[in-house]
Amino acid sequence: MATDDARPVTVRRGRPAAPGLASGPLRRLDEGDGATSARDAGPPEREAADLRDAMAAAAADLADLTAAAGDDADAEGMLAFQLALLEDEALSEPAFAAIAAGAPADAAFRAALDAQVADYAAAEDAYFRARAADLADLRDRVLRRLAGEAEEAIPGDAILVARDLPPSRFLAVAWAGGGLALGRGSTTSHVAILARARGVPMVVGVDADGLEDGRPALLDGEAGTLVVEPDPAAAAAFAARRAESDGRRAREETFLARPAVTADGERVRVLINIAGPEELAGIDPAHTDGVGLVRTEFLFDGRHHLPDEEEQLAVYRRILDLAGGRPVTVRTLDAGGDKPVPGLTRPGESNPFLGVRGVRLSLRRPEVFTVQLRALARAATAGPLKVMVPMVSVPEEMERCRALLDAAVADLAAAGVPAARPPLGMMVEVPAAALAVAAFPADFYSIGSNDLIQYTMAASRDEPELADLARPTAAVMELIARVAVHGAATGREVSLCGDLAGEREHVADLLAAGLRTLSVTPTAVAAVKAAVAGWSARP
Template sequence: MLKGIPVSAGISIAPVLRLTHETAITQAESITPVDTTQELGLLSKSVEQAREQLEKLKEQTEEQLGSEKAAILSAHIAFLDDPAFVGEMSALIENQQLAASTAVSQVADQFIALFESMDDAYMKERADDIRDVSRRLIRNISGGDTVISYPEEPFILVAWDVTPSETLQLPLQHVRGIVTAKGGATSHAAILARSLGIPAVMGAGDALMEKVDSGSLLIIDGTSGQLIVSPDTGTLATYQEKAAQEEKERQLYEAIKELPAETTDGHCVHLMANMAVPEESDALIESGVEGIGLFRSEFLFMDRSTLPDEAEQFAAYKHVAAAFGDKPVIIRTLDVGGDKHLPALALPQEENPFLGFRAMRISLARPELFLVQLRALLRASAFGRLLIMFPMISHMEQLREAKRLLEQAKAELRAEGIAFDENIAVGMMMEIPGACLQADVFAKEVDFFSIGTNDLVQYTLAVDRMNANIAELYSYYHPAVLRLISQVIEASHRAGIWTGLCGEMAGDPLATKLLLGLGLDEFSGAASVMPKVKERIRSTSLEEAKRLAEHVLTLSTVDEVVQYLKDRAL
């Protein structure tokens, strides 16, 4: 049995189609000075061909799958216009007398190494976009085929990696799953797989290509990440039964997709989705969620060496706001630092970055940067129901300064005659214990809270959530964490505002009844798990959930909490 990173839920059973990519894009090949003009011409022609190919693929994708999925290709086209990318290739041809294909390979390797060296997962996986563009350029230079031929029968694609353009060209009527040796959950290929509903497992390692051959029967579990090659009869029967049960659940969730998240005694809460990139809009709308509970705006800042200007940010925020119409879209202002690095800002190295210069601390230290984002957000608010959320607030002074800058941005737009939502709601993340203990004070100055349990657990329990050596200590079921959550919700309700939760806990069905009983107003998690959360909500009463939560708050250990919930909340 092999195992990888589960990136798109679902069980699939089908024969393997193994796609082999060259591990080294090309051999280094020197040329004589007299060939330089010819090689520059080959590179220029290849770039123009790639642009035409990508524009055509983008047009086809827009027609067949929608503009959201086609937007990924715009980033690839932008690489072709980047002087730091194509310009460096030309420089290598001129200065080092390299063949065009070798120049492409060397520059691509430099960019790939740069991205893969970054700690942030989203940035790390932008290396796939470089691979995609560079492979296309080299195939054009060599005269190779840029279109892959697929069988007209069901198959699971197995490859070292799969580029976004290759994912978009898959025959949806036949592909049953995607498995790669490299990659992860935030790659564009993974995002596309989720939006297309294709079960996928990525990052399975070198053993994948050693043990899996074309034609082999393969079982993939996109929820657990398990891969079973050539299963025996018993295993095959077990997974066929699981797949059938999964299909029954899918049909059940489809039946309740448009129904409210309402308890048996008539209490309604809101189910939202977390969102990383605009390309996910179509799939999230289709999933039936009521809006976006957390849109991570840092995606605009992280895949680049320069900061996005107001126009670019406005276009992105407007696109998402307009796509969701009257459904709420909560956009969190820039949250970088900690485990998320920003090349354009050249942030200092810190011994303890999670307690250092990050998120709102950066925004307030760079008001000129923050004002650009606030202006873009306000302008986008005229095109949908947009809410603004400030991250990593620990001091009241920070919140008040952020609100002052927001008012300054509003005044500037009024003076310029630019429309925006004058009554735009403003909230804050509750992810620092100190802020939670002052929830009653903060509640008087914002319109809503959103509890970020991922960081709240880390800061409350002094546990690095990225450290495998102490992973067993990290749990949002710790009684101290639950008491903070309860305190925040109670304080918000006393002040007449609502509280949401946008950490992993929101999508954990075991926690649903507990959070409901604690009074949570909004759940925001991965769209793939929210149907199960809705089913839990619709099968219980608020009074029953309150009794359960009241007892849980008297328990002393994580094990006691988890066991009690397993006995009574499922």
Template sequence: MRHYHGTPAAVGRARGKVLVMRSDTQAAGYAPGLPARERAHLERAILHAVQELRDLAGGVDREAADILEFQCALLDDPDFIAEAWHAVEAGLSAPVAWRQALDAEITDYRAGGGALSARADDVADLMLRVERHLFGAGTPHDILDKASGVILIADLLTPSRLLEFEPGAIGGIATVGGSPASHVCLLARARAIPMIVGCGALIRAIEDGSEVVLDANLGSLVAGSADELAPFPRSWEHQSAVDKDAERRQVEPAITRDGIRIGIHVNLDNSRLLRSLDVTPFDGVGLVRTEFLFNDGVLPDEDRQYDAYREILKWAAGRPVTVRLLDAGGDKPVVGLTVPGEANPFLGLRGIRLFQIRPEVFRTQMRALARAAAHGNLKAMVPMVTVPRELSEVRQGFVEAVAELESKGVACRMPPLGMMVEVPSAALMAAEFDTEFFSVGTNDLAQYVLAAARDEHRLNVLVGEGNRAVARLIELVVEAGRRKQVEVSVCGDMASQAEQTGLLLRAGVRNLSLAPASVASVKQAVRDWTDKVVADE
């Protein structure tokens, strides 16, 4: 047997035959012509690609359609494809001009990291789709037609290629590179397709049609004969029974073996989740990422934001809802707001640092939050806080927003104000902040502590080994919270990983805010956990 390891991107287990997805296109036999002919050829290929994407978008859910519509918008944007036209006019063939132009775009997106890397995969998707039409390949229907419960292995699996497969055609996915934050991983999770990424080049040795088992819960892929792989499904049966029991009990409180009640809250990326998500398993909303209101290039007005926050409060049914102020910049650029061309966006004007240059955007959000707070248990949280002065300035901004609303007779309330702990300085100086609660954002905290980009799969082992250093900083925040008698929670990816639950509980964390899909496994990890030192507190 041959064992391969990657990073879990969408949980689940599967066994099946391998289907190797080739991402390269064949240029053999392509005869370039004059610039006018090459331009016309590229225009036709782009039109065919746009039509394919729109046809796909018409048959998928809203989340998937948003990704495809973003790709269509890129192909419709003259600025996006301008470099390709210039290269054609300079005498390059359509395929060379297209790849050269989009390789430059992909490089720029990858340099941004995080969510920008997800956009890089979207651009790569477009590049390959148009290339297939340039070379007359079109959509590989022979591959789509023979797929039935297969385990896809690919260097790069793009969102639109995944969506071309019929439901049930794919049993699991393993890729050479990639990030769990990519759009194709998001789609795999939404479709309950087990997936691991960052397996490395060794998986290219797995042959088409060979038998493999994929355990995306553990991040493992095993190739071997039928006899060698026979024990795996039997061992999964017991684990599946455990998983089903955890699913059944997810509505119950999370209580450790020592009787310690752990608060389990949910992270919300957008209000669309509310239509399909049951609030019952959660003690509240630990993080509302308000960037979803700013992602269409138009800054939302006060009323639109107020309505969105009211909707979430209504769904929470009296439970606490913690809304994070706009956290733009870094891997979350906002057109018309964030500063373009920064040498390192992760160390630049992001989060609350933008308050200094665009205060009116944040004051609008503060007024909307103060109005919504009059109708429910709403708390406001400040992102990317580095020094106490920043939090004090935001608090003063809220005081002024409330005074302005009250002078106009508008119902409002000063929401409790807390802070994200993402910057090491904030963890080290936690006791000095005038805050009503702390929420540790482990994604950025780990990135800054370990000097390792969180979406760089080649550093996954290093990041895993460094989690203890992150936990020590969390302990400092927990101790500051105890002295100040304020709540401390964790809302980063560590909170969603059941294998990290014990580490966080040992650090003294008593509130976790996590992805909806992780509630059952994390609650079970809490129930299984005991620590004599903590139990004696």
């Protein structure tokens, strides 16, 4: 007779989403963990009042999670999306209309949100597909409150397995050595971003059928595997790998406060990418060479109106102040593609990634673009600020941007407003720009590896089945080297600010291609500096 001790080892394979190794008991978070009880319809007035109370309680929950997230701009933005939805009467209006017609509050709210979730999940745009989980989470949170159910505590030392997990539930976990395996999701999802920032190993695309709660499990966020009921040999090998990984990270941390220098003694600049001033609050400026990318989309996302010149100016000055005198490169609004901005980007494009996005949108909306350029020119008086333009495809686009910036600076000077003309560079993320880089009138170049890989390989970076193509092939590296060689020949700085710069296993290839400036996520600085220290140009 078989016993539990004789259970066979189960190995489920997925795709790595956040690196690291974790072990612990398996804990399934099946869909439907939220409120499932149904209520009888009472008087419409009472049903409507109960729904409003549940929505208010859900808003309070989200506010608490936002406060607990501290200076995490990514978490704050994701939670702010749900809060904004709760305050949007258009979202709940169908539910209150159904209640007035005699429906119980839970059925009315579920029906209203289910329709929205389905719309988001079916969207071609990856941005909206990622929001479907947020909407489902909001729905379930309100329904639990409506049913009087308390929020379930999720153990942070377990290997959590679910079809999907919304950001707010991830943030509610007190992570303590556990990991996450999802059946859905992608490596660029909101939860994956949070997992990488918090050091929580995560794998997506895992088949969880037949897995039981409480079984010992090993999660490998680097190989993309989930092992259930490991035998002693597998458990021992995993423990050894985990100890080795922990030791490597500890060694890497010793490089954090040092300048990045190759084994040959050559200096390499390591900067950071941020999406708002909050991300600089807990960072020692001395640990980096500056800010290589400020994503200004955070100023426009989830807003009822576009930010004006004074609001943008205050934020840019704040970033310069927090950078401690080090250079700051601000990317102009990169809206469109997977980053729609209501009232600005074009809805319903058949292929948003190949549509009116980045500089293409800015040049079609010069009244919005000029406001940003004026704010940046004024901020340039407060520190070493540079401006770069995204999605440049032809030299004429840079010429038009240069003319608009020069006009903005001249207008400010004529009005007696202090301003300076910042260097104007370009993102190199379209293969056409990399191939003809010498024709572009830019003061500096910053390679956006995410889009450069996507466009070179004709493979969406948001499609899990094409993950094998979303990597730096020989063709991609040739384009990167082409830009680096041109920069060296003309004395113009060339940096790389995509995800590729922060992947330790590719640092040597980037240095061999001629790059000497890398801009990475704040959490990758130590690992990249360590990788730089181990590289030599000598064979």
